[in-house]
Amino acid sequence: MAGPAQGTFRDRIGVNRRNSLFLILAFFVFVLVLGYVIGYAWLGDPRSAIFGLVLAFVVGTIAGLVSYFAGDKMVLAASRAKEITHEDAPQLFNVVEEMSIAGGLPMPKVYIIQDSAPNAFATGRDPEHASVAVTSGLLEKLDRDELQGVVAHEMAHVGNYDIRYAMLVGILVGTTVLISDFFLRGLWFGGGRSREGGGYVQIIMVVVAIVLAILAPLFARLLQMSISRQREYLADATAVRLTRNPDGLADALQKISGDREVLEVANRATAHLYIVNPIKRFEKRAKGLFSTHPPIGERIKILRAMETGGTAESIG
Amino acid sequence: MGVTAIILIIVLVVVVVFAVVTYNGLVRRKNDTEEAYRQIDVQLKRRYDLIPNLLEGVKKYFRQEQEVLTQVTQARSRAMQPQGVGEQAQSEARLSGAIGNLFAVAESYPELRSDRVLVDFQEELSSTENKISFARQHYNDSVGSYNTKIQSFPAVIFARAMGFTEKEYFEAQGPERESVTVSYD
Numbered sequence: 001m002a003g004p005a006q007g008t009f010r011d012r013i014g015v016n017r018r019n020s021l022f023l024i025l026a027f028f029v030f031v032l033v034l035g036y037v038i039g040y041a042w043l044g045d046p047r048s049a050i051f052g053l054v055l056a057f058v059v060g061t062i063a064g065l066v067s068y069f070a071g072d073k074m075v076l077a078a079s080r081a082k083e084i085t086h087e088d089a090p091q092l093f094n095v096v097e098e099m100s101i102a103g104g105l106p107m108p109k110v111y112i113i114q115d116s117a118p119n120a121f122a123t124g125r126d127p128e129h130a131s132v133a134v135t136s137g138l139l140e141k142l143d144r145d146e147l148q149g150v151v152a153h154e155m156a157h158v159g160n161y162d163i164r165y166a167m168l169v170g171i172l173v174g175t176t177v178l179i180s181d182f183f184l185r186g187l188w189f190g191g192g193r194s195r196e197g198g199g200y201v202q203i204i205m206v207v208v209a210i211v212l213a214i215l216a217p218l219f220a221r222l223l224q225m226s227i228s229r230q231r232e233y234l235a236d237a238t239a240v241r242l243t244r245n246p247d248g249l250a251d252a253l254q255k256i257s258g259d260r261e262v263l264e265v266a267n268r269a270t271a272h273l274y275i276v277n278p279i280k281r282f283e284k285r286a287k288g289l290f291s292t293h294p295p296i297g298e299r300i301k302i303l304r305a306m307e308t309g310g311t312a313e314s315i316g
Numbered sequence: 317m318g319v320t321a322i323i324l325i326i327v328l329v330v331v332v333v334f335a336v337v338t339y340n341g342l343v344r345r346k347n348d349t350e351e352a353y354r355q356i357d358v359q360l361k362r363r364y365d366l367i368p369n370l371l372e373g374v375k376k377y378f379r380q381e382q383e384v385l386t387q388v389t390q391a392r393s394r395a396m397q398p399q400g401v402g403e404q405a406q407s408e409a410r411l412s413g414a415i416g417n418l419f420a421v422a423e424s425y426p427e428l429r430s431d432r433v434l435v436d437f438q439e440e441l442s443s444t445e446n447k448i449s450f451a452r453q454h455y456n457d458s459v460g461s462y463n464t465k466i467q468s469f470p471a472v473i474f475a476r477a478m479g480f481t482e483k484e485y486f487e488a489q490g491p492e493r494e495s496v497t498v499s500y501d
Contacts, residue, residue, distance in 0.1 A: 091443075
């Protein structure tokens, strides 16, 4: 569901909005089906299964709304990011301001993660509610031009709504895994199944529920991995379009990927957000299906080949 | 009602909807360019405000290079005077050049380079210089997108009639782009 790879910003925004809507709907349908099946499996007849359906409806609605409106705060809190003002880190704040001016975007909130591993990500549901987070290691290890390249890359994600899709993927995938896990554990400890035995249908429903609960997290994982590599290339190209300086980002990527520190606060739910995959030993698997990021070497090579002035489309 | 009438009505509705959508698109882009232009002014004003503080901070270190300070002061007051677009651009460029000059001279004073207050000012001023040039870059980007829109089909048919005309690019003055690359780290 990655959509067309190339295209203008406007195309990209359309694709991301569509994908986000699709993702929420798919999640909702999944929760409803699981609710019904689990209800059937536990209570043993179709009418009682409606109870499971209603419960799932409520849970799904709440999870969807919370993800959409507070997903960014959850992601930032999970990454232990602290919001800063101009006084806390003038240079970082200035660079973010410069890049939001260059892209004609509203000024996002700026966060710092206390971690020596250099990395960065952006999140939020739209450019008006966007946040950019960088690690303290990034500030220490990069010079101003490199920092500008990284921030420009993140502002590109903000401008084309990558942040909304990526945020929803993280939160909804996490919720799906949680629900499945919860059910499987409940099953393990006996659950509330009726003792009279609801016949074959109930047994079949139990099997269906188990299969669903096992497959859902796998499917969710795959979806998370499928976060398009093309969007990273596009964000790199846009970053150059904003900074007019391909070397800044290329040097930054080189430094970040060459760094051996491990980003402690990253986990499987947030790994796909970062500019460079924070989970190490990644480069070896970079060519695999399951990679969330394109190979760094390839990105650097493309950046080095760019002429100043950029050829990517305008952001507005 | 005949088939022809129905077809006519459908065609009319399609044309009207099309015109409205195109018109709104053009208005949005036009507003984007004006918004981008205002952003340049905001950053220019910010620079005027920062300069006196910077000069105050540098003054006690500069012994021989008084004329560098005078240059900046004069360029600033000239840039702040109301004038034509072309001259405005020129005096802004002169101001950028003078500030770049000041930073270059500051490089040769080790004790000045380690003054915390001054380092902060330098970051602020460099960043403001960057913001000015990025604001201009964004203005040119949005002008480019707006001009392309009104020159392309179908907007080209009625854009002019509805009062949409091409906007001018902001021409960068020679030394300006260079002045932002002065190193300060």
